[in-house]
Amino acid sequence: MELKDLKKVGPKTIELLNRLNIFTIEDLIFYYPYRYNIYKPVDLNNSDLIDTVTINAVIESIPKVSYIRKNLNKISFQVLTNNLLVNVSIFNRSFLKASLTVGKSITLIGKYDRKKNSFVANDLKFDWINQLKIEPVYHVVKGLKNNNLHSYIKEALNNIECVSDYVPDNLNEKYDFLNKMTALNYIHNSNDIKKIKQAKLKLVYEELFLFMLKINFLKKKNNELLGLARNFDEEKVNEFIDNLPFLLTIDQQKAVIDCLNDLRSKRRMNRLIQGDVGSGKTIVAIIAMYANSLSGYQNALMAPTEILAIQHYENIKKLMTPYDVNVALLVGSQKKNEHNEIIEKLDSGEIDIVVGTHALISEDVKFKNLGLVITDEQHRFGVNQRSNLQNKGIKPDIIYMSATPIPRTYALTIYNDMDTSIIKTKPSGRKSIKTFVKKESELKSVLQDIFEEVKKGHQVYVVAPAISDREDVNLWDVDTLKRNFDKVFQKKVPTAILHGKIKALEKEKIMQKFKEGEIKILIATTVIEVGVDVKNATTIVIFNAENYGLATLHQLRGRVGRNEIDSYCYLISNKEVDRLKVLEESNDGFYISEQDFLMRREGDLFGTKQSGDMVFKIADLRHDFKILLQAKKDSEKFLNTSEVNNLKYSKILESVTNLD
Ligand code: ADP
Ligand code: MG
Numbered sequence: 001m002e003l004k005d006l007k008k009v010g011p012k013t014i015e016l017l018n019r020l021n022i023f024t025i026e027d028l029i030f031y032y033p034y035r036y037n038i039y040k041p042v043d044l045n046n047s048d049l050i051d052t053v054t055i056n057a058v059i060e061s062i063p064k065v066s067y068i069r070k071n072l073n074k075i076s077f078q079v080l081t082n083n084l085l086v087n088v089s090i091f092n093r094s095f096l097k098a099s100l101t102v103g104k105s106i107t108l109i110g111k112y113d114r115k116k117n118s119f120v121a122n123d124l125k126f127d128w129i130n131q132l133k134i135e136p137v138y139h140v141v142k143g144l145k146n147n148n149l150h151s152y153i154k155e156a157l158n159n160i161e162c163v164s165d166y167v168p169d170n171l172n173e174k175y176d177f178l179n180k181m182t183a184l185n186y187i188h189n190s191n192d193i194k195k196i197k198q199a200k201l202k203l204v205y206e207e208l209f210l211f212m213l214k215i216n217f218l219k220k221k222n223n224e225l226l227g228l229a230r231n232f233d234e235e236k237v238n239e240f241i242d243n244l245p246f247l248l249t250i251d252q253q254k255a256v257i258d259c260l261n262d263l264r265s266k267r268r269m270n271r272l273i274q275g276d277v278g279s280g281k282t283i284v285a286i287i288a289m290y291a292n293s294l295s296g297y298q299n300a301l302m303a304p305t306e307i308l309a310i311q312h313y314e315n316i317k318k319l320m321t322p323y324d325v326n327v328a329l330l331v332g333s334q335k336k337n338e339h340n341e342i343i344e345k346l347d348s349g350e351i352d353i354v355v356g357t358h359a360l361i362s363e364d365v366k367f368k369n370l371g372l373v374i375t376d377e378q379h380r381f382g383v384n385q386r387s388n389l390q391n392k393g394i395k396p397d398i399i400y401m402s403a404t405p406i407p408r409t410y411a412l413t414i415y416n417d418m419d420t421s422i423i424k425t426k427p428s429g430r431k432s433i434k435t436f437v438k439k440e441s442e443l444k445s446v447l448q449d450i451f452e453e454v455k456k457g458h459q460v461y462v463v464a465p466a467i468s469d470r471e472d473v474n475l476w477d478v479d480t481l482k483r484n485f486d487k488v489f490q491k492k493v494p495t496a497i498l499h500g501k502i503k504a505l506e507k508e509k510i511m512q513k514f515k516e517g518e519i520k521i522l523i524a525t526t527v528i529e530v531g532v533d534v535k536n537a538t539t540i541v542i543f544n545a546e547n548y549g550l551a552t553l554h555q556l557r558g559r560v561g562r563n564e565i566d567s568y569c570y571l572i573s574n575k576e577v578d579r580l581k582v583l584e585e586s587n588d589g590f591y592i593s594e595q596d597f598l599m600r601r602e603g604d605l606f607g608t609k610q611s612g613d614m615v616f617k618i619a620d621l622r623h624d625f626k627i628l629l630q631a632k633k634d635s636e637k638f639l640n641t642s643e644v645n646n647l648k649y650s651k652i653l654e655s656v657t658n659l660d
Helices: 011-019 025-029 094-099 146-159 169-174 180-188 193-224 234-242 250-264 281-294 306-320 336-348 408-414 440-455 478-488 504-515 550-557 577-585 589-599 625-639 647-657
Strands: 035-039 053-059 064-069 072-081 084-091 105-113 118-125 133-137 270-275 298-303 327-330 353-357 370-376 397-402 419-423 434-438 459-463 495-498 521-524 537-542 568-572
Touching (some): 072 094, 084 105, 146 180, 180 193, 193 647, 234 250, 234 281, 250 270, 250 281, 250 419, 270 281, 281 298, 281 370, 281 419, 306 504, 327 336, 434 577, 440 459, 440 537, 440 568, 478 495, 478 521, 495 504, 537 550, 568 577, 577 589
Parallel strands (some): 270 419, 298 353, 327 353, 370 397, 459 537, 495 521
Antiparallel strands (some): 064 072, 072 084
8 A cells, every 4th residue: 555545645645744754654654643632521510710621512503703803703602511501712713604503512622711601712623522532643744734644544554454563572472562553553543541651652662672772783793893903103192192282181091092992902993982062072083093094094084064074174184294194175065176186095095084074984985994984973873874884895993972971871871882982071271161041131231241252352153043034933043133233233343144054165164254253253053063163252142042952052152162261151041041050050061961861851852853863753762761771671682582583673783784
């Protein structure tokens, strides 16, 4: 069966479904509701009247429609419910008039005002609800109604013959789980809360079991994989470290030792370096690259964006100047012949370190002897991509750098396939960033503070959630802020905007001008890279701060405080002030991420929404962590059984590892 075989589904609907990433009947049945509406009819005579209630009623009078003003009409009629005659009004549903005939049984959902004896309904159903009705609510797109989507899903469920259950039989038995098909039916279609919970438990467990199975499988494979035992002159590495313009912190030293040991070891390196923005992860990676090139192998460093790649490149190039190490940059915006030249030199082995975006490794780039790959901002990588960092059959050592500290227990689970080095100590002389939560009404004083900073020759980041002014959302946007700033500062302070819709080359130019100090205030959305390093920037102002998780805000403010001058962060918000105050009090990314966890804020656990690692269909790590731990144990055991060779598992595990 295909989507087009469903009743009332034509090309238009298929297009809408596609926009929800639904392409097949399977996609449809695995498209889960994100919440449920629960309707339970009450007796208005004795219900508490504050909340929205559901009532069963019979229409008693012919509905009247009144047009109040443009875009506002009201339909009013009387109903009888539990012997109570009540005046009902519904706004903007004048089209219902013809179907609301006297004597008809309907269900109304809305609020009752006993004094006025009036019921304002916001929803209505042409049937009585007996006892309890639970309606799944799905994320939809404009043009696709929840009800219709629900009916397509129901039809799909009725027509699908079987689905794979990835929970092994013995575990299904042990936990007394529903079978998969029953769980799917309940999750989409049940009036019993208990059944829905049972279904959810099964599906969550299955999802996390598979996730952990992949992680544990990767771990096992990595332990078996032989890498290159590197040989390098340690004296030379020490000399390089001694010549750095600063002393390494204790944690940096430890991380360097970890990496150098990994390089020497025959085992393949698969290491995660975790640490706050600005904690100095990059230099650790650079030292590892230097050692690797001393042993005769090439290095690739991949950043999530061109801006970051260029920044890394310039930094590394400077550091490598006194040494016999060739550094090159490879990005999409380069000229064709420049590009080709670098590709040739990578093939011939002339280049020792190449810096680029994540496209670097998947592109048609051939290395002579790639020994080490570094990826910046690891959290943007999903488990399915982790092992794809191989190039033409070469399986290099890998270092991941992540500026999203996550609590240790979580890290040990979801990054179980990697070894980790944690950098907690801050480079010396680093001051903490003074943070203030401010109401929008206090903006004036914030503007004054900004102006003072600019007068001192310092620079400022301004962050807003939207690009341009939109009617439908009440959020600060980059365009409006630029206009306001230019007005307030009478164009005496050069400002510029930066956001995801600006072309790469243009972005780079703006960033360059900001780095050089030509632009004083940079007004940007958060797509602007977390790792951008402009030492002279001392202030960051974040509008609608309530929109972001604490970890994200902490990462954002990490763009300032990059030298010994005092730095400031202003969180502008009229809401959730208590939550934001955590940032006033702490500068420790690990503590802050713990707080984020405790608050279990929707969708924002790991700094970025929908970050590669954490896209689950039904599980939610903030609530389902215990299940995750159980799934971890169970999947470890399962991996050692012969059942794992079963085709349905090997197919999945193959896709993770791509082993050739
Ligand atoms: P991260 O990648 O962890 O966000 P970076 O490696 O970009 O941090 O380091 C931020 C800045 O701090 C860089 O300019 C770097 O040169 C500098 N730095 C790194 N380690 C030290 C140190 N031990 N002492 C002083 N400055 C340091
Ligand atoms: Mg960095």
